[in-house]
Amino acid sequence: MYIIPKLLKNYSPKRFNLAKKKKQKYYVVWFGNPAGIYDSWEKCKKAIQGISGAQYKSFETLPEAKIAFQKEYVDYKGKNTKKKKILTSEELQRIGEPNLYSIAVDAASSGNPGKMEYRGVDTQTHKELFRQGPFMQGTNNVGEFLALVHGLAFLKQQQSDRMIYSDSRIAMGWVRRKKCNTKLKRTSQNKKIFELITRAETWLKNNTYTTKIVKWETKAWGEIPADFGRK
RNA sequence: ACAU
DNA sequence: AAATGT
Ligand SMILES: [Mn+2]
Ligand SMILES: [Mn+2]
Helix, strand or coil: CCCCHHHHHCCCHHHHCCCCCCCCCEEEEEECCCCEEECCHHHHHHHHCCCCCCEEEEECCHHHHHHHHHCCHHHCCCCCCCCCCCCCHHHHHHHCCCCCCEEEEEEEEEECCEEEEEEEEECCCCCEEEEEEEEEEECHHHHHHHHHHHHHHHHHHCCCCCEEEECCHHHHHHHHCCCCCCCCCCCCCCHHHHHHHHHHHHHHHHCCCCCCEEECCHHHHCCCCCCCCCC
16 A cells, blocks of 8 residues: 655644543464453553463454454464565665764663663674663663764863764654753663753753764664664 | 554 | 553
């Protein structure tokens, strides 16, 4: 099915009332207790918990799920219901190669929210330049944001004109607007993170920089060099 | 939808 | 499989 680029560009979850609601999914459990079709991950989880070798998969619609339930798990196991987009050689050519005169930053979180950390490396050598955390109850996006601002401050302090790569569109947007728009709830455990956010936003508003912030093209180049390699 |  | 975000 074709999707018009203009509509794609204007895509907004809010317009489809998906902003706050989780997308409805249906979960087929072929081997569980009991097998069946469930309309929430919570219910599905109960049916597979403690079942070694449980067989289950999510579907976007109930009709899809009903058909799948009457078929075999092996017909769906490992099937890319997710579109793992492969770039055409034209796209690869247009993207080109990364500029190695740069640093790369990335964040990782065990759980999201969860135990979050971030670091920056030399894109060329992968040598670690800075690393912070882990911090309790952070989000992936906050980590990517803090990493980017840390990188900006690092390069300014070094008087370096290298550019910075990030794979996070969210963090790049927040830095551009000098505003971390996280929805993360404050807790007693993540005070430090919110202090760092405030400190980062303050840095952005009180400092100038000419550093180019560039999207790391993961599909073309593989994982960003700063990646923690846990996926 | 896209990026994590 | 989940969640974080525009
Ligand atoms: Mn990342
Ligand atoms: Mn990563």
